[in-house]
Amino acid sequence: xxxxxxxxxxxxxxxxxxxxxxxxxxxxxxxxxxxxxxxxxxxxxxxxxxxxxxxxxxxxxxxxxxxxxxxxxxxxxxxxxxxxxxxxxxxxxxxxxxxxxxxxxxxxxxxxxxxxxxxxxxxxxxxxxxxxxxxxxxxxxxxxxxxxxxxxxxxxxxxxxxxxxxxxxxxxxxxxxxxxxxx
Numbered sequence: 001x002x003x004x005x006x007x008x009x010x011x012x013x014x015x016x017x018x019x020x021x022x023x024x025x026x027x028x029x030x031x032x033x034x035x036x037x038x039x040x041x042x043x044x045x046x047x048x049x050x051x052x053x054x055x056x057x058x059x060x061x062x063x064x065x066x067x068x069x070x071x072x073x074x075x076x077x078x079x080x081x082x083x084x085x086x087x088x089x090x091x092x093x094x095x096x097x098x099x100x101x102x103x104x105x106x107x108x109x110x111x112x113x114x115x116x117x118x119x120x121x122x123x124x125x126x127x128x129x130x131x132x133x134x135x136x137x138x139x140x141x142x143x144x145x146x147x148x149x150x151x152x153x154x155x156x157x158x159x160x161x162x163x164x165x166x167x168x169x170x171x172x173x174x175x176x177x178x179x180x181x182x183x
Contacts (some may be wrong), residue, residue: 004069012080021038051172078158082157085153097150
């Protein structure tokens with residue numbers, strides 16, 4: 001197995017362990033932003049370390065090959081994290097999604113209680129003109145339940161991580177070529 005793939009798998013497993021430890025200790029809701037930042041840091045580290053050690057092995061390389069090698073660390077990381085995120089929110093921490101929906105429901109109740117915001121909502125969606133507040137709330141809550149679920153979280157994570165890995169592979173490959181290995 002290539003060193004770049006190993007780096008992606010290693011950092012993905014490290015993130016899994018940290019996320020599960022945070023859940024077991026009861027800090028999963030409080031440290032969501034920290035886990036997202038760790039996710040971003042570990043993606044950069046997987047690409048950086050994988051590309052660095054691969055580049056030390058390769059005697060002949062060009063920028064395109066370096067970017068490809070960076071992606072061979074970033075893509076396994078992204079895929080493994082996406083699978084874990086789906087499993088985590090679907091089976092392990094189902095409370096988080098319920099918590100997010102409950103927070104949005106409180107915000108929705110405040111918005112529907114405010115006559116100005118209600119008028120704006122009715123103006124934005126002509127169907128709401130003839131609906132009662134309860135009907136509007138029911139419709140909005142069904143939209144939220146479609147958005148806040150494990151499947152959509154996994155799809156959004158995969159899309160974001162693939163884009164993030166691609167951009168960072170390009171940047172890290174250029175930095176390693178120009179600064180570290182001075183090619």
